[in-house]
Amino acid sequence: MDDLMLNSQQHAKLATKAVSLYYGSFQALRNVTIEIPECNITAIIGPSGCGKSSLLRLFNRMNDQIPGVRVEGKVLLDGSSIYEKDTDVVLLRKRVGMVFQKPNPFPMSIYDNITFGPRRHGITHKEELAEIVERTLNQVALWQEVKHKLKQSAFALSGGQQQRLCIARAMAISPSILLMDEPASALDPISTAKVEELIRQLKKDYTVIIVTHNMQQAARVSDKTAYFYLGEMIEYGETKKIFTNPEKESTQKYITGRFG
Amino acid sequence: MVKFVESELEMLKKEILDMCQLVSNLMELACDAILTLNKEEAQLVIMREKRVNAFELKIDSDVEDIIALYNPVAIDLRFVLAMLKINTNLERIGDFAESMGRFVINYPSDTLNDELIKELRLNEMMTEVQSMLFNVQDALIKEKSDLAISVFQQDNTVDEIDKAVLPIIANHIEKHPEDLRACLPLANVFRKLERSGDHVNNIAEEIIFYLDAKVLKHNKSGKSAPSVE
Numbered sequence: 001m002d003d004l005m006l007n008s009q010q011h012a013k014l015a016t017k018a019v020s021l022y023y024g025s026f027q028a029l030r031n032v033t034i035e036i037p038e039c040n041i042t043a044i045i046g047p048s049g050c051g052k053s054s055l056l057r058l059f060n061r062m063n064d065q066i067p068g069v070r071v072e073g074k075v076l077l078d079g080s081s082i083y084e085k086d087t088d089v090v091l092l093r094k095r096v097g098m099v100f101q102k103p104n105p106f107p108m109s110i111y112d113n114i115t116f117g118p119r120r121h122g123i124t125h126k127e128e129l130a131e132i133v134e135r136t137l138n139q140v141a142l143w144q145e146v147k148h149k150l151k152q153s154a155f156a157l158s159g160g161q162q163q164r165l166c167i168a169r170a171m172a173i174s175p176s177i178l179l180m181d182e183p184a185s186a187l188d189p190i191s192t193a194k195v196e197e198l199i200r201q202l203k204k205d206y207t208v209i210i211v212t213h214n215m216q217q218a219a220r221v222s223d224k225t226a227y228f229y230l231g232e233m234i235e236y237g238e239t240k241k242i243f244t245n246p247e248k249e250s251t252q253k254y255i256t257g258r259f260g
Numbered sequence: 261m262v263k264f265v266e267s268e269l270e271m272l273k274k275e276i277l278d279m280c281q282l283v284s285n286l287m288e289l290a291c292d293a294i295l296t297l298n299k300e301e302a303q304l305v306i307m308r309e310k311r312v313n314a315f316e317l318k319i320d321s322d323v324e325d326i327i328a329l330y331n332p333v334a335i336d337l338r339f340v341l342a343m344l345k346i347n348t349n350l351e352r353i354g355d356f357a358e359s360m361g362r363f364v365i366n367y368p369s370d371t372l373n374d375e376l377i378k379e380l381r382l383n384e385m386m387t388e389v390q391s392m393l394f395n396v397q398d399a400l401i402k403e404k405s406d407l408a409i410s411v412f413q414q415d416n417t418v419d420e421i422d423k424a425v426l427p428i429i430a431n432h433i434e435k436h437p438e439d440l441r442a443c444l445p446l447a448n449v450f451r452k453l454e455r456s457g458d459h460v461n462n463i464a465e466e467i468i469f470y471l472d473a474k475v476l477k478h479n480k481s482g483k484s485a486p487s488v489e
Contacts, residue, residue, distance in 0.1 A: 193262050196262050197262045197263055197264070200262070200264050216331050219328065219329040219330070219331070220262070220264075220265065220329060220330055220331075239329065240325055240328070240329065243328040243329055244324055244325060244328045
């Protein structure tokens with residue numbers, strides 16, 4: 001049975017209730033109800049165009065940027081709707097960080113990449129900023145590699161290092177949630193392994209949602225997995241269950257590669 | 261490989277070693293129960309064998325999870341496959357120990373015929389099987405093929421002792437037909453020990469498969485002179 005509703009010991013950090021999302025007349029998400037537990041890693045899998053990234057962008061209202069977008073239903077963060085008229089979207093995006101598929105460091109130094117967000121949110125004290133830089137770069141296991149060259153351009157880093165820098169940058173504003181949209185798909189296997197190890201570490205302090213087309217990655221890193229198809233959530237459950245004995249035939253077909 | 265996957269594999273190895281120890285202890289207890297015809301010890305063997313069964317199911321489930329979630333390849337795949345098969349072999353040895361416990365419960369006399377037991381080399385066979393179990397456990401802990409290889413010669417000894425059992429027992433029954441009811445189940449004990457030896461042999465083969473990627477199953481010549489690459 002899909003555990004759409006968490007057991008009493010798990011707190012839902014994020015939730016959707018009967019959410020449908022439209023891009024103009026195209027319905028990208030259909031009546032999705034899901035609870036994302038706190039300090040867990042939840043993977044969203046499914047074929048291209050199934051609504052994975054659309055779901056992810058619901059949680060920090062990145063979809064707002066797209067003309068003609070419409071959301072029905074409720075999206076809740078800590079039990080409160082984030083689609084109210086008076087929702088502070090800037091504050092929302094401080095609480096809900098995002099990492100994208102292609103590493104996108106800002107065209108500035110490593111140091112300035114990390115401090116950009118905190119500075120925008122009012123932190124100006126040099127020592128405090130330096131502490132944030134060291135702490136977040138340590139958290140992503142990059143500090144030892146870059147501590148002697150913080151003033152260098154972020155573009156001088158390798159792809160894998162750039163992606164870890166972007167994760168550190170997202171963490172610098174102390175979000176409680178991290179959204180990751182295929183964070184390792186542009187990386188080589190060694191960098192991917194480092195990013196996956198990092199993601200597993202992050203769940204101690206953050207609620208992580210990762211969209212990935214790499215099913216093995218979803219199986220390796222996540223606690224729960226949701227399978228989407230044509231905008232609908234087909235199955236959601238413990239990752240172990242999804243990958244050993246899924247409830248739905250459609251899920252089984254997808255994860256065994258018999259899809260299509 | 262990512263650390264969390266490595267830690268899952270280490271946990272599986274620990275489970276197999278724990279299972280190995282459990283079965284070793286069970287076999288030792290069963291052997292002692294037979295030599296002393298101690299029915300209390302025999303009952304203990306029968307009870308504890310249930311733990312072996314439960315452990316087997318858990319390990320099977322853990323292996324399934326590892327394969328499903330982590331897609332092990334190369335040496336890690338060989339490791340996981342080997343552990344799966346070792347698990348099954350250990351469970352069978354547990355079954356044999358339980359059967360030996362039942363022999364003691366059902367034995368129709370209070371004493372064993374010491375002379376017959378000596379002729380049959382029961383002590384030696386028991387010692388050999390227990391030593392084989394220790395050696396495969398050691399081979400897995402230290403990840404050394406040569407320790408696993410040493411078990412093959414020991415199994416030859418076990419087989420040699422077993423081959424002589426039926427003629428000796430037949431001869432004894434001819435001379436002492438009143439001992440028929442006691443001797444027949446005794447023959448079964450040797451059978452169980454011989455089968456246990458076979459299963460420990462299988463475990464040794466799986467360890468070599470894991471460590472050296474050599475398949476020694478059904479390959480007698482490979483066992484007598486295996487080369488480690």
